[in-house]
Amino acid sequence: MRSINKGNEKDEIRINAYQLFTKLAPSVFGAAPFALIIAALISILQSVFWVLETMAQHKFFDAATSLTTGKIAFRIVIFYLCILALANIGCQVLNGVINYIFNVLIEKITGKLSLNIHQKIARLSPIDFENTKKLDDINKAINGKNNAVLFTLLVASIFTFYIPYFFFMGWYLFSLKPILVQSIILVFIPTAATQLIRSRIFTKMEDKSGPVRRECEYYENCMVSREYFKETRLLGGFYFFKKQFIDTLKLLQNLRFRATMKTNLIELTMRIVTVCGYYGILYMLFEALMNREITVGAFAAVFNSIGSLYGIMEEIICRNLGSMAQNLGTVQNYLKLLEMPEREGVHYDIPKNFDIVLDKVSFSYPGSSKEAIKNVSFTIHHGETLAVVGENGSGKSTMIRLITGLCTPTKGSVSFGGIDTKKLSMKSLFSKTSAVFQKYQRYQMKLCENIGISNVERNIDKDLLDDACIKSGLNQEDSSFTNGYETMLSREFDGVDLSGGQWQRIAIARGFYRDHELIILDEPTAAIDPYEETRIYNKFAEISKDKTAIIVTHRLGSVKLADRIIVMKEGRIAQIGTHEELIQTEGEYSKLYEAQEQWYREVLV
Template sequence: MENFWKFISYSIKSTILMFRFEPWRMLLKSLFAFLYGVSWTLQIVLLQTFFDSAQRVSENTENISNCLVILLGMILIYCIGQILQGVDTCYSEILYIKTKKHINLRLFKKIDTMSSLSFEDIDELEKINKAINGGNFAFGASVILIDTIFFYSTYFILTSGYLYTLSPLLSVSVLAIFIPCFISNIIETKGFKNLEETSTPMRRECEYYESCIIDTRETRILGATHYFNQLYFSSLKKLNMLVLKAQLKKNLIRLIVGVITILGYGVILFMLVKLVLKQEITVGAFSAVLASISMVFTFMSDIISERIGWAAETMGTVDNYISFIFEDKKSDSKIYQDTRNIKLQDVSFKYPCSEKEVLKNINLSLTDNKTIAIVGENGSGKSTLAKILLGLYPPTRGQILVNDISMCDIDSRNYSAVFQKFCKYQMTLKENICIADISKNIDYDEVHNICNQIGITLSSDKLVNGLDTFIGREFDGIELSGGQWQRIAIARGIYREYDFIILDEPTSAIDPLEEFNLYNTFSKLCTEKTAIIITHRLGLAKIADAIIVMKEGNIVEMGTHSELISKDGEYKHLFDTQSKWYF
């Protein structure tokens, strides 16, 4: 019962959401459903009226013209009902497209409020995956509730009232037959809720192996396609077995319910025959009741076996979507501050689902208008420290203060960054750069100046339309080299209004000579700015005012290039090791 009430709860929440998204269209959908339900009840009443009239015509007690008028009315109501059904079906398809846009937008807005650290947490990623899947069924859940209330309920209430006027026992018997159907769907709802919970990790596993197979370049070179095929089909087999077991259980329950329903139908037919023989109802009423009970069974089967059956299968997914978008998250008001002074006090950090600390008791003070280089071996914690400084990850322990205010309360809109793993936005060059600050009116002279400084030649043969050239293969734009894409990412980071910027290996795809020129450009651009440069190439760190050396999550050294070389410590060891490759 608990799952059933959850199903009702989430169906109502889903329907409320749809009404918020498209209020007038949803009202019109409800009106179509209501009128369609009324049309079916009118057909039953007119059917009895027609048969009774036909009987009186056969007995020469009524004019045939009255019978023909009733027949025409019955045909008219039937045609109106069919038109309403067609309009409702077509309109539902249009409404789905309209609401799907809002469903996705609401989902994306919720994801946008999540901390960056959430995307490092497997549980959070699964929650997002489930919510995305559930969003595909949210509209369907609301349509089922609307049809149940406005079409099926209208029809059942009016038809039950009609049957009650003939014999109270008839209306009660019809309703009693569907109690087993009701119970069976409660069981199905619970079963498919459990299926959704257990199948989500397997579905993600299948999607991952599929992506490995599709990424044919490296997979084919390694000769690993067959291996990933085996992993994919193994995971798919496990997933299909789970679904098969759930479907077998569902169909067994439905078979039992179907047998009970047929027996109940026979009992009602027996009761009707007795009422006719006792002359308690007319032959017209018998025909109308027989037709109405047939339709009641058809509609009951539709709503319970098909509509609610579908809802039972998808309730778990809709549940995940509704729970996700309504999940309470702490909403904090942020303070806008110029970044003049940043202090890290005993900052430690470890990733979700990991016991190892990536950063350990970091104490650091960054003053305004300084360029700091962070160096160290792979895995020393450089990039993680950068994300901590940007406020993307909250410290596990310790605190970060910006102008003596906790970073948790700071609005980071005056921060900028260029990461080694940057985005290749499939849009025009202008949009690729200006997306960094969409609230700012585009200054074309500024954009041209940044492109010239970073080495993006707008007059080149590739960029035939200059800033309006569409780049990226996804939508038939031009494809660029890795170095060209990286220059665009750098231009994007510089275009944004900032007083604090982090450059995390921003030139890894650019040749050494051009890299040196770019770092000199950074040095000039970062005048009167606070800049953090993360690099593996220690020779380039010389441009920094200070160099921080990291090892195994600790800051082991700090100073200028000449100071660190004279210490004969970790920095000198790294510098000498790299120098051997050049001399």
Template sequence: MKPAPPKSTLVQVRLLVGNVRRAVGLALRVERGLTIRYVLVSVLNALLPVFIAWVGKQIVDAVVAAMADPTHALGPTLTWVGVELALILATHSSGQYLGYVAQLLRARLALHIDVLIFEKALRLGVRHFEDPEFMDVLERARKESSWRPLEMITNGLRLGRNVVTLVGFAALLSQFSLWAVLALTLAGLPFLAEVRYAAEQYTIKARRTQDERQAYYLQQLLTSDYYVKEVKLFALGPMLLGRHRDLHERFYAEDRSFAARRGLAVTALGMVSVGVFYAIYVVIVGQTAIGAITLGSMTLYLGVFRQGQDAFRSAMSSIAGAYEDNLYIQNLFDYLGIEDDDVAERGPESAPRDSEGPRIRFEGVSFDYPGSDRPALDGIDLEIAPGSTVALVGPNGAGKTTLVKLLAGLYPLEEGRILIGDDDIATLDKGEVRSRIGVLFQDFVHYHFTAADNVGIGWLPSLGDREAVEEAAQQAGADGVIEGLPEGYDSMLGRWFGGEQLSIGQWQRMALARAFMRRSRVLILDEPTASIDAEGEHEIFERFAELKHGATAILITHRFSSVRMADRIVVLDGGRIVEDGTHDELIARDGLYARMW
């Protein structure tokens, strides 16, 4: 949970100024020309109301003069009317243009910020995405940051426009009374409530981020094809819907209470502002009635005071809006400011360089998951000979998958070192490490792409190489699955985009084909046959043994019929290696492996 915003006004002002500068910098980088035009037209749009008010006075005075003296020419009056028409048209046109430019800037900024968020995600390690607090930060960054930067710029420009307008109005109104100018500032009283409640609204939304993620998850459970069978089988719908409704009822109760308190405060202060206006109204009308000011001056002062109040309220509202925008946009900058894990990561550019499977060494490797009270790995020392096949076995939570995720560079190594050949992976670019390894995890992804892309993305440089894709599919036994699809390798998979839905076992063959696509000299198979029948399992392991071609392989499996093909079996328990040997040796020891067998 993110703490409430800092209460120090100075801190908030500094953050606001800094974030406005960063938001403007974003806009200039994305669309420099549009941003500059937006600023210039905003300034013009701010000056026009002052000129219109002054021209209105000239029209009234010209009409009064013409009525008092029939010989007075009507030309000056019509001239001033023409000038006012031109100014009104300019105001309308500039306002429309500002809306047009804002729409373009909003779209461009939204895309740019989405790209920034995605690029940042690519530079962060897996450990972040397994941390609920980070997921809250990411959710807050994604939720409103795509439009907040332009809104902050817009509020800043609106404030600038209103300040320019107010200075002009104040100059005109000061000809009547400086007290009227001071009274004008009371129009900003509702601003105090706006700022107070903007901070409270932000705190409410920040506090409920995790609950909103839960509501979205419940929505997915209720509507996704991935969950629909089990939801219906166990009749979970009413329970899930009830939880979803309870969350939103709580949100509604919070929002209703907040809206009522905010509305009452703004209304009360707004009534004071209206009372001040009518007090000044009475004074101006009285001065006109006794002849102290002309009818044109009365029209000018009343118009200026009314519009000035609107401009002052708008200026204060812009400050409140910018303050609110600042709270939300800080979420984006907090996220972007997280230290990168995978700095300067590169994708694969060429085929893996090793012709032989490398030696792999784990030296004193330990690892703790954040918030866990026991180590996931504790002092692991393990050497895997070049080209050999090692099976990692052990109970759930023993550390098997953690070990291979460290080897693949998915987690930062906290203690010890891992070497592939003679290279310490800590000294290598993460992309270089991963390009040497082909991995099939148990929780593999179902990509809703074409069948060819599902296989080809295993090695991006060969994505368009149909021959390589077909070879990898054949090696994994996925070719039969693909050839049975309506459009073969060009068939879309998954239901999201009208494609073909595969069985779990068929999806697993596609994932295995991705691993073979890499032609890496280190192969990691994490439960590679968990969703495949016994006959399919036998076929895949036969193919694996045939096609391994000297690669160094690590198997993680709970099927002991599969581990017998390994040259060596390493048994883990509680994050430590407790047994090591061949199948026959471990059975003879009558230890954990024998009991599990």
């Protein structure tokens, strides 16, 4: 279970920091163009002030030295001191302003990138969510989003602060002694090389740790979430998940520890080189002072600023670029998600009375060689009520996914009103369909929102809500709903929780609330007793008279009302016909019906 995905490492296309930046820049810039321009201008101004401060120190120290020898007047020293103080205040003010703007920018841009992710996920094919590799990529992209923001802002500050600062500072040092500039650049190189290596090591680590992290998070969820707690406590699963959680956590920590160890060793070596360079430069400065190539003021100012120059180098290269290099892999995952192929298709107004034609349809889930549906062909006529029955795993839900267009066939075709579902956009495809799935959702929202969410384009309509509730047998005046339609259905948000059957009725009401020409109930009635299920299905058939309706169920008592019944077996259609036809034919259906009829007689009657 805990295997690490090594298979696809070689297929990954790596892109460098420059390519990452050019791809990210448009969405980042679009999120807050005005604030970014202001931030860039202030950053440049800040770099100028930092150099001005060093130059002011130079002048002040020279003036102070001259004062001791009586060459200049005291007021000139005070004048230079005031300039120095102004430069210093300027630096501090600009620093505060830029920090504030950056905090605002991070909020704004993170919001924008989150939105990009959500929009992208909405455009992905639903089948991508059945693919573990793609799920991993989505998970990694969400982690990478925050780093993408930091990365872009860091690159932007390199261009608007660090590079101008080094340029102005270099120019100043060059005017003092040209060799100073070259030696600074030479010291810079080993540190930059370290970060390149670090980036590669951490990108590889991120690829390996993605699937493990997903497992680890899943085990944690199994231990702590309310959804699992009854079962995990009572059946003892808690300790199993705890062990799995600890194992995966250790594996994650181990991966990170190994990567950190490697990079720290390399970094240590390079830092020693850098420190030697630092003292080399100080020695050169001292020599220049002794040879009277520079003044005492220049020596003091450069001596002072060389410390902050190295501080900045440390900050930009070791801290910022370092952590960035470490996270570049996750930033890449964010872009990888944005570049994932989307479900394509054109918009088409499907006619109201459309037939659905399945032609030699076969389907395998991603990563599975087994066909869940095998060469299935039939037509669902508009207005027909179809029931699908069959044993567990026979392919009923998969066929429903193919009929709705949630999945597209691996072989053959499914068409809506003559148009292949592969060619239709998801919006047109789902525009006339409503469904209640086997695994329906329990939204932690108000009752009216839980039902109304299936038709968000329309404002919540009380009459329609009532209608949907009547059809699904949900009594909103029941004492469980303390505040009627406004009752909050969530214990987490100070609301109420409901029984499984009540939740199922809400899910069914949600299905009815949506405007539809095709409606599907894929066994949403397991928690509802057989009598009530039959009542719901009868109601369903009655109200779906002029609509196409598909019912999936195991309880054959509910399917008599269908115009036709399909019996599935091992991914194929074993039988198809009306209840009367099937009951008279020896086969799967009559066997199942007899068994259930006997059960109804013995147990229920």
